[in-house]
Amino acid sequence: NAGVTQTPKFQVLKTGQSMTLQCAQDMNHEYMSWYRQDPGMGLRLIHYSVGAGITDQGEVPNGYNVSRSTTEDFPLRLLSAAPSQTSVYFCASSSLGLAGGNYNEQFFGPGTRLTVL
Amino acid sequence: DQQVKQNSPSLSVQEGRISILNCDYTNSMFDYFLWYKKYPAEGPTFLISISSIKDKNEDGRFTVFLNKSAKHLSLHIVPSQPGDSAVYFCAAIGDSSYKLIFGSGTRLLVRP
Numbered sequence: 001n002a003g004v005t006q007t008p009k010f011q012v013l014k015t016g017q018s019m020t021l022q023c024a025q026d027m028n029h030e031y032m033s034w035y036r037q038d039p040g041m042g043l044r045l046i047h048y049s050v051g052a053g054i055t056d057q058g059e060v061p062n063g064y065n066v067s068r069s070t071t072e073d074f075p076l077r078l079l080s081a082a083p084s085q086t087s088v089y090f091c092a093s094s095s096l097g098l099a100g101g102n103y104n105e106q107f108f109g110p111g112t113r114l115t116v117l
Numbered sequence: 118d119q120q121v122k123q124n125s126p127s128l129s130v131q132e133g134r135i136s137i138l139n140c141d142y143t144n145s146m147f148d149y150f151l152w153y154k155k156y157p158a159e160g161p162t163f164l165i166s167i168s169s170i171k172d173k174n175e176d177g178r179f180t181v182f183l184n185k186s187a188k189h190l191s192l193h194i195v196p197s198q199p200g201d202s203a204v205y206f207c208a209a210i211g212d213s214s215y216k217l218i219f220g221s222g223t224r225l226l227v228r229p
Contacts, residue, residue, distance in 0.1 A: 004160070031215070033217075035219075040126075040221055041221055042121075042123075042206060042219040042220050042221040042222050043161070043206065043208075043219040044219070045216055045217065045218075048215055048216070050215060056215070058216055059216070059218075090160050090161070092160070100213035101210065101211075101212070101213035101214050101215060102210065102214075102215045102217070103149045103210060105151065105163035105166070106163070106217065107163075108153075108160030108161045108162065109160050110158070110159055110160050111158070111159070111160055
């Protein structure tokens with residue numbers, strides 16, 4: 001199993017450019033999520049999905065779009081990049097229990113370091 | 118307003134001694150807590166968790182303690198090893214939510 005994979009590893013954008021960060025998992029996990037990590041802020045949830053066709057907002061969703069057309073893939077789109085989006089982005093996935101909520105450990109990808117000039 | 122706080126940005130301990138990492142939370146609806154460990158240039162990896170119905174959970178050298186009345190949890194590493202040097206994140210979830218809330222992390226350095 002490759003686990004959770006993310007591409008690219010590094011990216012530099014100019015303000016206003018758009019791009020898509022790719023995330024894929026091969027563990028058949030229902031739940032997938034995107035976080036950003038900033039110094040002194042820990043990891044903050046951007047968007048998450050509990051299955052194909054279902055997405056919802058996290059703590060810091062503004063400026064980002066997501067879609068979930070398959071169980072395996074969960075891309076994160078920046079429509080018009082801003083310097084405030086300079087960060088390290090992590091994708092994660094987990095299985096879901098029968099009860100509501102997501103109390104299972106999440107498996108993280110290696111991250112994408114994004115710089116917006 | 119941070120719901121999960123790790124007030125110590127860094128901690129340095131001698132190899133073989135105990136490392137104690139602390140975490141405080143404000144949301145009384147949290148009922149499950151997790152610790153993740155992160156090495157540079159890698160994603161976080163799950164370390165240990167605890168449910169609010171327990172006050173202690175052990176896994177080898179790692180023990181997590183939960184004090185619900187104080188809204189405080191701590192991670193004990195005994196004995197500490199140089200390979201434990203990493204950033205440790207506390208995280209919490211509750212109320213059947215799908216949103217895991219992380220603290221800001223504590224960087225642990227274990228000196229040989």
